[in-house]
Amino acid sequence: MxxxxxxxxxxxxxxxxxxxxxxxxxxxxxxxxxxxxxxxxxxxxxxxxxxxxxxxxxxxxxxxxxxxxxxxxxxxxxxxxxxxxxxxxxxxxxxxxATHEEEKVQFRFLRLSPDAGNRLQPENRILEVRRLRAPAEVARLLALKAGDAVIFIRRLQCFAGAPTIVEEIWLPGNLFKGLTLERLAEYKGPMYALFEQEFGTRMIRASEKLRAVAAEGRISELLQVDAATPLLHVERVSLTYGEQPVELRRGWYLTRDYHYHNELS
Known part of the structure:
Protein backbone atom coordinates (compact mmCIF):
# COMPACT_ATOMS: atom_id res chain seq x y z
CA MET A 1 0.00 0.00 0.00
CA ALA A 98 -26.27 5.36 0.23
CA THR A 99 -28.83 8.02 1.02
CA HIS A 100 -31.91 8.10 3.25
CA GLU A 101 -33.89 9.23 0.21
CA GLU A 102 -33.95 5.62 -1.02
CA GLU A 103 -37.02 3.63 0.00
CA LYS A 104 -34.94 0.57 0.90
CA VAL A 105 -32.87 2.62 3.34
CA GLN A 106 -35.96 4.27 4.84
CA PHE A 107 -37.46 0.93 5.80
CA ARG A 108 -34.21 -0.11 7.51
CA PHE A 109 -35.23 2.19 10.34
CA LEU A 110 -39.03 1.72 10.19
CA ARG A 111 -39.61 -1.94 10.99
CA LEU A 112 -43.38 -1.85 11.39
CA SER A 113 -45.17 -3.94 8.75
CA PRO A 114 -48.91 -4.45 8.18
CA ASP A 115 -50.35 -7.87 8.93
CA ALA A 116 -51.92 -7.77 5.46
CA GLY A 117 -51.13 -5.81 2.29
CA ASN A 118 -48.11 -3.75 1.31
CA ARG A 119 -46.11 -1.36 3.44
CA LEU A 120 -47.31 2.22 3.35
CA GLN A 121 -45.39 5.41 3.86
CA PRO A 122 -46.52 7.04 7.12
CA GLU A 123 -48.17 10.42 7.30
CA ASN A 124 -46.13 12.54 9.72
CA ARG A 125 -47.62 15.11 12.06
CA ILE A 126 -45.06 17.19 13.96
CA LEU A 127 -46.66 18.08 17.27
CA GLU A 128 -43.86 19.85 19.09
CA VAL A 129 -40.27 21.01 18.65
CA ARG A 130 -38.38 22.54 21.56
CA ARG A 131 -34.79 23.37 22.45
CA LEU A 132 -34.06 22.11 25.96
CA ARG A 133 -31.26 21.23 28.33
CA ALA A 134 -30.56 17.50 28.22
CA PRO A 135 -31.87 15.47 31.16
CA ALA A 136 -29.19 13.22 32.65
CA GLU A 137 -30.42 9.98 31.02
CA VAL A 138 -30.77 11.59 27.60
CA ALA A 139 -27.31 13.13 27.91
CA ARG A 140 -25.81 9.76 28.84
CA LEU A 141 -27.33 7.98 25.84
CA LEU A 142 -26.22 10.76 23.47
CA ALA A 143 -22.72 10.99 25.00
CA LEU A 144 -23.40 14.59 26.07
CA LYS A 145 -23.00 16.41 29.36
CA ALA A 146 -26.10 16.82 31.51
CA GLY A 147 -27.54 20.22 30.69
CA ASP A 148 -26.14 20.40 27.15
CA ALA A 149 -28.57 21.75 24.56
CA VAL A 150 -30.79 19.21 22.80
CA ILE A 151 -33.65 19.44 20.33
CA PHE A 152 -36.81 17.63 21.47
CA ILE A 153 -39.39 16.55 18.87
CA ARG A 154 -42.75 14.90 19.42
CA ARG A 155 -44.29 13.33 16.31
CA LEU A 156 -47.39 11.31 15.46
CA GLN A 157 -47.25 8.87 12.54
CA CYS A 158 -50.44 7.68 10.87
CA PHE A 159 -51.02 4.92 8.34
CA ALA A 160 -54.05 5.32 6.07
CA GLY A 161 -55.21 8.06 8.44
CA ALA A 162 -55.04 5.89 11.55
CA PRO A 163 -52.73 7.05 14.40
CA THR A 164 -50.18 4.27 14.86
CA ILE A 165 -46.88 5.58 16.30
CA VAL A 166 -46.06 8.32 18.80
CA GLU A 167 -42.38 9.27 18.86
CA GLU A 168 -40.27 11.40 21.17
CA ILE A 169 -36.94 12.29 19.56
CA TRP A 170 -33.87 13.88 21.17
CA LEU A 171 -31.06 15.34 19.04
CA PRO A 172 -27.78 17.04 20.04
CA GLY A 173 -28.40 20.77 19.84
CA ASN A 174 -24.96 21.59 18.44
CA LEU A 175 -25.54 19.35 15.39
CA PHE A 176 -29.07 20.48 14.62
CA LYS A 177 -28.97 24.25 15.04
CA GLY A 178 -31.82 25.88 13.18
CA LEU A 179 -34.11 22.84 13.19
CA THR A 180 -37.63 24.16 13.78
CA LEU A 181 -41.19 22.88 13.83
CA GLU A 182 -41.90 24.89 10.69
CA ARG A 183 -39.02 23.28 8.78
CA LEU A 184 -40.00 19.78 9.83
CA ALA A 185 -43.66 20.37 9.05
CA GLU A 186 -42.97 21.66 5.54
CA TYR A 187 -40.50 18.90 4.65
CA LYS A 188 -42.34 16.03 2.95
CA GLY A 189 -39.55 13.45 2.75
CA PRO A 190 -38.15 11.12 5.42
CA MET A 191 -36.85 12.88 8.51
CA TYR A 192 -33.47 11.17 8.22
CA ALA A 193 -33.11 12.50 4.68
CA LEU A 194 -33.59 16.04 6.03
CA PHE A 195 -30.95 15.41 8.70
CA GLU A 196 -28.61 14.14 6.01
CA GLN A 197 -29.19 16.95 3.50
CA GLU A 198 -29.42 20.02 5.72
CA PHE A 199 -27.43 19.08 8.82
CA GLY A 200 -24.79 16.77 7.36
CA THR A 201 -25.69 13.99 9.79
CA ARG A 202 -26.27 10.52 8.40
CA MET A 203 -27.65 7.70 10.52
CA ILE A 204 -25.70 4.58 9.60
CA ARG A 205 -26.81 2.14 12.27
CA ALA A 206 -28.92 1.92 15.40
CA SER A 207 -29.32 -0.06 18.60
CA GLU A 208 -32.85 -0.78 19.81
CA LYS A 209 -34.56 -2.06 22.94
CA LEU A 210 -38.16 -3.30 22.77
CA ARG A 211 -40.68 -3.96 25.53
CA ALA A 212 -44.42 -4.35 25.96
CA VAL A 213 -46.15 -1.48 27.76
CA ALA A 214 -49.67 -0.24 28.47
CA ALA A 215 -51.00 2.96 26.93
CA GLU A 216 -51.50 5.81 29.34
CA GLY A 217 -52.00 9.54 29.51
CA ARG A 218 -50.97 11.61 26.51
CA ILE A 219 -49.88 8.52 24.53
CA SER A 220 -53.33 6.90 24.69
CA GLU A 221 -54.92 10.22 23.69
CA LEU A 222 -52.72 10.63 20.62
CA LEU A 223 -53.20 7.04 19.50
CA GLN A 224 -56.94 7.28 20.25
CA VAL A 225 -56.98 4.10 22.34
CA ASP A 226 -58.19 3.26 25.82
CA ALA A 227 -55.81 3.42 28.74
CA ALA A 228 -54.01 0.11 29.31
CA THR A 229 -54.21 -0.85 25.61
CA PRO A 230 -51.12 -2.98 24.86
CA LEU A 231 -48.40 -1.12 22.96
CA LEU A 232 -44.89 -1.90 21.77
CA HIS A 233 -42.31 0.52 23.15
CA VAL A 234 -39.10 0.91 21.12
CA GLU A 235 -36.08 2.87 22.33
CA ARG A 236 -33.50 3.51 19.62
CA VAL A 237 -30.08 5.14 19.74
CA SER A 238 -28.92 5.98 16.21
CA LEU A 239 -25.26 6.43 15.40
CA THR A 240 -23.31 8.11 12.64
CA TYR A 241 -19.73 7.49 11.53
CA GLY A 242 -17.20 6.89 14.28
CA GLU A 243 -19.88 5.27 16.47
CA GLN A 244 -21.09 8.73 17.51
CA PRO A 245 -24.65 8.71 18.93
CA VAL A 246 -26.71 11.43 17.26
CA GLU A 247 -30.31 10.55 18.07
CA LEU A 248 -32.37 9.07 20.89
CA ARG A 249 -35.82 8.02 19.73
CA ARG A 250 -38.57 6.55 21.90
CA GLY A 251 -41.65 5.25 20.13
CA TRP A 252 -44.99 3.81 21.20
CA TYR A 253 -46.39 1.50 18.52
CA LEU A 254 -50.00 0.39 18.20
CA THR A 255 -49.65 -3.12 16.77
CA ARG A 256 -53.32 -4.04 16.43
CA ASP A 257 -52.93 -4.38 12.64
CA TYR A 258 -49.13 -4.36 12.46
CA HIS A 259 -46.10 -6.30 13.64
CA TYR A 260 -42.47 -5.40 14.19
CA HIS A 261 -40.47 -7.17 11.49
CA ASN A 262 -36.76 -7.83 11.66
CA GLU A 263 -34.45 -10.20 9.82
CA LEU A 264 -31.55 -11.81 11.63
CA SER A 265 -28.47 -13.14 9.88
Missing part, protein backbone atom coordinates in the same frame (compact mmCIF):
# COMPACT_ATOMS: atom_id res chain seq x y z
CA UNK A 2 1.00 3.55 -0.57
CA UNK A 3 2.20 4.87 2.84
CA UNK A 4 0.63 8.27 2.06
CA UNK A 5 -2.81 6.70 2.43
CA UNK A 6 -2.38 6.33 6.16
CA UNK A 7 -1.88 10.05 6.80
CA UNK A 8 -4.42 11.56 9.25
CA UNK A 9 -7.63 12.83 7.69
CA UNK A 10 -8.32 16.55 8.17
CA UNK A 11 -11.47 17.43 10.07
CA UNK A 12 -14.37 18.16 7.68
CA UNK A 13 -15.78 21.66 7.61
CA UNK A 14 -17.82 22.42 10.71
CA UNK A 15 -16.55 19.35 12.58
CA UNK A 16 -14.26 19.26 15.60
CA UNK A 17 -10.74 17.93 15.73
CA UNK A 18 -12.15 15.15 17.88
CA UNK A 19 -14.21 13.99 14.90
CA UNK A 20 -11.07 13.68 12.81
CA UNK A 21 -9.40 11.83 15.66
CA UNK A 22 -12.32 9.39 15.70
CA UNK A 23 -11.82 8.78 11.98
CA UNK A 24 -8.14 8.03 12.43
CA UNK A 25 -8.75 5.83 15.47
CA UNK A 26 -11.24 3.83 13.40
CA UNK A 27 -8.38 2.61 11.19
CA UNK A 28 -7.65 -1.06 11.79
CA UNK A 29 -4.18 -2.05 13.01
CA UNK A 30 -1.59 -2.51 10.30
CA UNK A 31 -1.78 -6.29 10.72
CA UNK A 32 -5.47 -6.30 9.76
CA UNK A 33 -6.35 -7.92 6.42
CA UNK A 34 -5.56 -5.60 3.52
CA UNK A 35 -9.20 -5.29 2.44
CA UNK A 36 -10.11 -4.04 5.92
CA UNK A 37 -7.43 -1.36 5.68
CA UNK A 38 -8.91 -0.31 2.33
CA UNK A 39 -12.40 -0.36 3.84
CA UNK A 40 -11.23 1.97 6.64
CA UNK A 41 -9.79 4.39 4.08
CA UNK A 42 -13.06 4.35 2.13
CA UNK A 43 -14.92 5.00 5.38
CA UNK A 44 -12.77 8.08 5.92
CA UNK A 45 -13.92 9.48 2.58
CA UNK A 46 -17.55 8.85 3.59
CA UNK A 47 -17.14 10.32 7.06
CA UNK A 48 -15.28 13.41 5.90
CA UNK A 49 -17.97 14.19 3.33
CA UNK A 50 -15.58 13.81 0.40
CA UNK A 51 -18.19 11.47 -1.10
CA UNK A 52 -21.65 12.80 -0.43
CA UNK A 53 -24.95 10.86 -0.12
CA UNK A 54 -26.23 9.79 -3.52
CA UNK A 55 -22.88 10.48 -5.21
CA UNK A 56 -21.07 8.03 -7.47
CA UNK A 57 -17.77 6.90 -5.94
CA UNK A 58 -14.69 6.06 -8.04
CA UNK A 59 -14.71 2.70 -9.80
CA UNK A 60 -12.98 -0.35 -8.36
CA UNK A 61 -10.30 0.00 -11.05
CA UNK A 62 -9.62 3.64 -10.10
CA UNK A 63 -9.52 2.83 -6.39
CA UNK A 64 -7.21 -0.14 -6.92
CA UNK A 65 -4.79 2.08 -8.84
CA UNK A 66 -5.03 4.84 -6.21
CA UNK A 67 -4.36 2.48 -3.29
CA UNK A 68 -1.89 0.29 -5.21
CA UNK A 69 -3.77 -2.92 -4.39
CA UNK A 70 -5.66 -5.48 -6.48
CA UNK A 71 -9.14 -4.84 -7.77
CA UNK A 72 -10.32 -7.91 -5.83
CA UNK A 73 -9.14 -6.34 -2.57
CA UNK A 74 -11.12 -3.16 -3.32
CA UNK A 75 -14.16 -5.21 -4.32
CA UNK A 76 -14.13 -7.08 -1.00
CA UNK A 77 -13.92 -3.80 0.92
CA UNK A 78 -16.84 -2.34 -1.04
CA UNK A 79 -18.84 -5.54 -0.59
CA UNK A 80 -18.65 -5.04 3.17
CA UNK A 81 -19.70 -1.39 2.90
CA UNK A 82 -22.65 -2.46 0.75
CA UNK A 83 -23.63 -5.14 3.28
CA UNK A 84 -23.63 -2.41 5.94
CA UNK A 85 -25.88 -0.21 3.74
CA UNK A 86 -23.25 2.51 3.47
CA UNK A 87 -22.99 2.25 -0.32
CA UNK A 88 -25.34 0.92 -2.99
CA UNK A 89 -24.30 -0.99 -6.10
CA UNK A 90 -26.32 -0.31 -9.25
CA UNK A 91 -25.91 -2.70 -12.14
CA UNK A 92 -24.22 -1.03 -15.08
CA UNK A 93 -23.94 2.32 -13.27
CA UNK A 94 -21.44 1.83 -10.47
CA UNK A 95 -21.39 2.23 -6.70
CA UNK A 96 -23.10 5.14 -4.97
CA UNK A 97 -23.05 6.50 -1.44
Missing amino acids: NPDLTDPVPAPAGKSEASAANAVSALPPVYAPLYQQIKALLMQSLQSGKWKPGELIPSETELAARFKVSQGTVRKAIDELAAENLVVRRQGKGTFV
Whole structure:
Protein backbone atom coordinates (compact mmCIF):
# COMPACT_ATOMS: atom_id res chain seq x y z
CA MET A 1 0.00 0.00 0.00
CA ASN A 2 1.00 3.55 -0.57
CA PRO A 3 2.20 4.87 2.84
CA ASP A 4 0.63 8.27 2.06
CA LEU A 5 -2.81 6.70 2.43
CA THR A 6 -2.38 6.33 6.16
CA ASP A 7 -1.88 10.05 6.80
CA PRO A 8 -4.42 11.56 9.25
CA VAL A 9 -7.63 12.83 7.69
CA PRO A 10 -8.32 16.55 8.17
CA ALA A 11 -11.47 17.43 10.07
CA PRO A 12 -14.37 18.16 7.68
CA ALA A 13 -15.78 21.66 7.61
CA GLY A 14 -17.82 22.42 10.71
CA LYS A 15 -16.55 19.35 12.58
CA SER A 16 -14.26 19.26 15.60
CA GLU A 17 -10.74 17.93 15.73
CA ALA A 18 -12.15 15.15 17.88
CA SER A 19 -14.21 13.99 14.90
CA ALA A 20 -11.07 13.68 12.81
CA ALA A 21 -9.40 11.83 15.66
CA ASN A 22 -12.32 9.39 15.70
CA ALA A 23 -11.82 8.78 11.98
CA VAL A 24 -8.14 8.03 12.43
CA SER A 25 -8.75 5.83 15.47
CA ALA A 26 -11.24 3.83 13.40
CA LEU A 27 -8.38 2.61 11.19
CA PRO A 28 -7.65 -1.06 11.79
CA PRO A 29 -4.18 -2.05 13.01
CA VAL A 30 -1.59 -2.51 10.30
CA TYR A 31 -1.78 -6.29 10.72
CA ALA A 32 -5.47 -6.30 9.76
CA PRO A 33 -6.35 -7.92 6.42
CA LEU A 34 -5.56 -5.60 3.52
CA TYR A 35 -9.20 -5.29 2.44
CA GLN A 36 -10.11 -4.04 5.92
CA GLN A 37 -7.43 -1.36 5.68
CA ILE A 38 -8.91 -0.31 2.33
CA LYS A 39 -12.40 -0.36 3.84
CA ALA A 40 -11.23 1.97 6.64
CA LEU A 41 -9.79 4.39 4.08
CA LEU A 42 -13.06 4.35 2.13
CA MET A 43 -14.92 5.00 5.38
CA GLN A 44 -12.77 8.08 5.92
CA SER A 45 -13.92 9.48 2.58
CA LEU A 46 -17.55 8.85 3.59
CA GLN A 47 -17.14 10.32 7.06
CA SER A 48 -15.28 13.41 5.90
CA GLY A 49 -17.97 14.19 3.33
CA LYS A 50 -15.58 13.81 0.40
CA TRP A 51 -18.19 11.47 -1.10
CA LYS A 52 -21.65 12.80 -0.43
CA PRO A 53 -24.95 10.86 -0.12
CA GLY A 54 -26.23 9.79 -3.52
CA GLU A 55 -22.88 10.48 -5.21
CA LEU A 56 -21.07 8.03 -7.47
CA ILE A 57 -17.77 6.90 -5.94
CA PRO A 58 -14.69 6.06 -8.04
CA SER A 59 -14.71 2.70 -9.80
CA GLU A 60 -12.98 -0.35 -8.36
CA THR A 61 -10.30 0.00 -11.05
CA GLU A 62 -9.62 3.64 -10.10
CA LEU A 63 -9.52 2.83 -6.39
CA ALA A 64 -7.21 -0.14 -6.92
CA ALA A 65 -4.79 2.08 -8.84
CA ARG A 66 -5.03 4.84 -6.21
CA PHE A 67 -4.36 2.48 -3.29
CA LYS A 68 -1.89 0.29 -5.21
CA VAL A 69 -3.77 -2.92 -4.39
CA SER A 70 -5.66 -5.48 -6.48
CA GLN A 71 -9.14 -4.84 -7.77
CA GLY A 72 -10.32 -7.91 -5.83
CA THR A 73 -9.14 -6.34 -2.57
CA VAL A 74 -11.12 -3.16 -3.32
CA ARG A 75 -14.16 -5.21 -4.32
CA LYS A 76 -14.13 -7.08 -1.00
CA ALA A 77 -13.92 -3.80 0.92
CA ILE A 78 -16.84 -2.34 -1.04
CA ASP A 79 -18.84 -5.54 -0.59
CA GLU A 80 -18.65 -5.04 3.17
CA LEU A 81 -19.70 -1.39 2.90
CA ALA A 82 -22.65 -2.46 0.75
CA ALA A 83 -23.63 -5.14 3.28
CA GLU A 84 -23.63 -2.41 5.94
CA ASN A 85 -25.88 -0.21 3.74
CA LEU A 86 -23.25 2.51 3.47
CA VAL A 87 -22.99 2.25 -0.32
CA VAL A 88 -25.34 0.92 -2.99
CA ARG A 89 -24.30 -0.99 -6.10
CA ARG A 90 -26.32 -0.31 -9.25
CA GLN A 91 -25.91 -2.70 -12.14
CA GLY A 92 -24.22 -1.03 -15.08
CA LYS A 93 -23.94 2.32 -13.27
CA GLY A 94 -21.44 1.83 -10.47
CA THR A 95 -21.39 2.23 -6.70
CA PHE A 96 -23.10 5.14 -4.97
CA VAL A 97 -23.05 6.50 -1.44
CA ALA A 98 -26.27 5.36 0.23
CA THR A 99 -28.83 8.02 1.02
CA HIS A 100 -31.91 8.10 3.25
CA GLU A 101 -33.89 9.23 0.21
CA GLU A 102 -33.95 5.62 -1.02
CA GLU A 103 -37.02 3.63 0.00
CA LYS A 104 -34.94 0.57 0.90
CA VAL A 105 -32.87 2.62 3.34
CA GLN A 106 -35.96 4.27 4.84
CA PHE A 107 -37.46 0.93 5.80
CA ARG A 108 -34.21 -0.11 7.51
CA PHE A 109 -35.23 2.19 10.34
CA LEU A 110 -39.03 1.72 10.19
CA ARG A 111 -39.61 -1.94 10.99
CA LEU A 112 -43.38 -1.85 11.39
CA SER A 113 -45.17 -3.94 8.75
CA PRO A 114 -48.91 -4.45 8.18
CA ASP A 115 -50.35 -7.87 8.93
CA ALA A 116 -51.92 -7.77 5.46
CA GLY A 117 -51.13 -5.81 2.29
CA ASN A 118 -48.11 -3.75 1.31
CA ARG A 119 -46.11 -1.36 3.44
CA LEU A 120 -47.31 2.22 3.35
CA GLN A 121 -45.39 5.41 3.86
CA PRO A 122 -46.52 7.04 7.12
CA GLU A 123 -48.17 10.42 7.30
CA ASN A 124 -46.13 12.54 9.72
CA ARG A 125 -47.62 15.11 12.06
CA ILE A 126 -45.06 17.19 13.96
CA LEU A 127 -46.66 18.08 17.27
CA GLU A 128 -43.86 19.85 19.09
CA VAL A 129 -40.27 21.01 18.65
CA ARG A 130 -38.38 22.54 21.56
CA ARG A 131 -34.79 23.37 22.45
CA LEU A 132 -34.06 22.11 25.96
CA ARG A 133 -31.26 21.23 28.33
CA ALA A 134 -30.56 17.50 28.22
CA PRO A 135 -31.87 15.47 31.16
CA ALA A 136 -29.19 13.22 32.65
CA GLU A 137 -30.42 9.98 31.02
CA VAL A 138 -30.77 11.59 27.60
CA ALA A 139 -27.31 13.13 27.91
CA ARG A 140 -25.81 9.76 28.84
CA LEU A 141 -27.33 7.98 25.84
CA LEU A 142 -26.22 10.76 23.47
CA ALA A 143 -22.72 10.99 25.00
CA LEU A 144 -23.40 14.59 26.07
CA LYS A 145 -23.00 16.41 29.36
CA ALA A 146 -26.10 16.82 31.51
CA GLY A 147 -27.54 20.22 30.69
CA ASP A 148 -26.14 20.40 27.15
CA ALA A 149 -28.57 21.75 24.56
CA VAL A 150 -30.79 19.21 22.80
CA ILE A 151 -33.65 19.44 20.33
CA PHE A 152 -36.81 17.63 21.47
CA ILE A 153 -39.39 16.55 18.87
CA ARG A 154 -42.75 14.90 19.42
CA ARG A 155 -44.29 13.33 16.31
CA LEU A 156 -47.39 11.31 15.46
CA GLN A 157 -47.25 8.87 12.54
CA CYS A 158 -50.44 7.68 10.87
CA PHE A 159 -51.02 4.92 8.34
CA ALA A 160 -54.05 5.32 6.07
CA GLY A 161 -55.21 8.06 8.44
CA ALA A 162 -55.04 5.89 11.55
CA PRO A 163 -52.73 7.05 14.40
CA THR A 164 -50.18 4.27 14.86
CA ILE A 165 -46.88 5.58 16.30
CA VAL A 166 -46.06 8.32 18.80
CA GLU A 167 -42.38 9.27 18.86
CA GLU A 168 -40.27 11.40 21.17
CA ILE A 169 -36.94 12.29 19.56
CA TRP A 170 -33.87 13.88 21.17
CA LEU A 171 -31.06 15.34 19.04
CA PRO A 172 -27.78 17.04 20.04
CA GLY A 173 -28.40 20.77 19.84
CA ASN A 174 -24.96 21.59 18.44
CA LEU A 175 -25.54 19.35 15.39
CA PHE A 176 -29.07 20.48 14.62
CA LYS A 177 -28.97 24.25 15.04
CA GLY A 178 -31.82 25.88 13.18
CA LEU A 179 -34.11 22.84 13.19
CA THR A 180 -37.63 24.16 13.78
CA LEU A 181 -41.19 22.88 13.83
CA GLU A 182 -41.90 24.89 10.69
CA ARG A 183 -39.02 23.28 8.78
CA LEU A 184 -40.00 19.78 9.83
CA ALA A 185 -43.66 20.37 9.05
CA GLU A 186 -42.97 21.66 5.54
CA TYR A 187 -40.50 18.90 4.65
CA LYS A 188 -42.34 16.03 2.95
CA GLY A 189 -39.55 13.45 2.75
CA PRO A 190 -38.15 11.12 5.42
CA MET A 191 -36.85 12.88 8.51
CA TYR A 192 -33.47 11.17 8.22
CA ALA A 193 -33.11 12.50 4.68
CA LEU A 194 -33.59 16.04 6.03
CA PHE A 195 -30.95 15.41 8.70
CA GLU A 196 -28.61 14.14 6.01
CA GLN A 197 -29.19 16.95 3.50
CA GLU A 198 -29.42 20.02 5.72
CA PHE A 199 -27.43 19.08 8.82
CA GLY A 200 -24.79 16.77 7.36
CA THR A 201 -25.69 13.99 9.79
CA ARG A 202 -26.27 10.52 8.40
CA MET A 203 -27.65 7.70 10.52
CA ILE A 204 -25.70 4.58 9.60
CA ARG A 205 -26.81 2.14 12.27
CA ALA A 206 -28.92 1.92 15.40
CA SER A 207 -29.32 -0.06 18.60
CA GLU A 208 -32.85 -0.78 19.81
CA LYS A 209 -34.56 -2.06 22.94
CA LEU A 210 -38.16 -3.30 22.77
CA ARG A 211 -40.68 -3.96 25.53
CA ALA A 212 -44.42 -4.35 25.96
CA VAL A 213 -46.15 -1.48 27.76
CA ALA A 214 -49.67 -0.24 28.47
CA ALA A 215 -51.00 2.96 26.93
CA GLU A 216 -51.50 5.81 29.34
CA GLY A 217 -52.00 9.54 29.51
CA ARG A 218 -50.97 11.61 26.51
CA ILE A 219 -49.88 8.52 24.53
CA SER A 220 -53.33 6.90 24.69
CA GLU A 221 -54.92 10.22 23.69
CA LEU A 222 -52.72 10.63 20.62
CA LEU A 223 -53.20 7.04 19.50
CA GLN A 224 -56.94 7.28 20.25
CA VAL A 225 -56.98 4.10 22.34
CA ASP A 226 -58.19 3.26 25.82
CA ALA A 227 -55.81 3.42 28.74
CA ALA A 228 -54.01 0.11 29.31
CA THR A 229 -54.21 -0.85 25.61
CA PRO A 230 -51.12 -2.98 24.86
CA LEU A 231 -48.40 -1.12 22.96
CA LEU A 232 -44.89 -1.90 21.77
CA HIS A 233 -42.31 0.52 23.15
CA VAL A 234 -39.10 0.91 21.12
CA GLU A 235 -36.08 2.87 22.33
CA ARG A 236 -33.50 3.51 19.62
CA VAL A 237 -30.08 5.14 19.74
CA SER A 238 -28.92 5.98 16.21
CA LEU A 239 -25.26 6.43 15.40
CA THR A 240 -23.31 8.11 12.64
CA TYR A 241 -19.73 7.49 11.53
CA GLY A 242 -17.20 6.89 14.28
CA GLU A 243 -19.88 5.27 16.47
CA GLN A 244 -21.09 8.73 17.51
CA PRO A 245 -24.65 8.71 18.93
CA VAL A 246 -26.71 11.43 17.26
CA GLU A 247 -30.31 10.55 18.07
CA LEU A 248 -32.37 9.07 20.89
CA ARG A 249 -35.82 8.02 19.73
CA ARG A 250 -38.57 6.55 21.90
CA GLY A 251 -41.65 5.25 20.13
CA TRP A 252 -44.99 3.81 21.20
CA TYR A 253 -46.39 1.50 18.52
CA LEU A 254 -50.00 0.39 18.20
CA THR A 255 -49.65 -3.12 16.77
CA ARG A 256 -53.32 -4.04 16.43
CA ASP A 257 -52.93 -4.38 12.64
CA TYR A 258 -49.13 -4.36 12.46
CA HIS A 259 -46.10 -6.30 13.64
CA TYR A 260 -42.47 -5.40 14.19
CA HIS A 261 -40.47 -7.17 11.49
CA ASN A 262 -36.76 -7.83 11.66
CA GLU A 263 -34.45 -10.20 9.82
CA LEU A 264 -31.55 -11.81 11.63
CA SER A 265 -28.47 -13.14 9.88
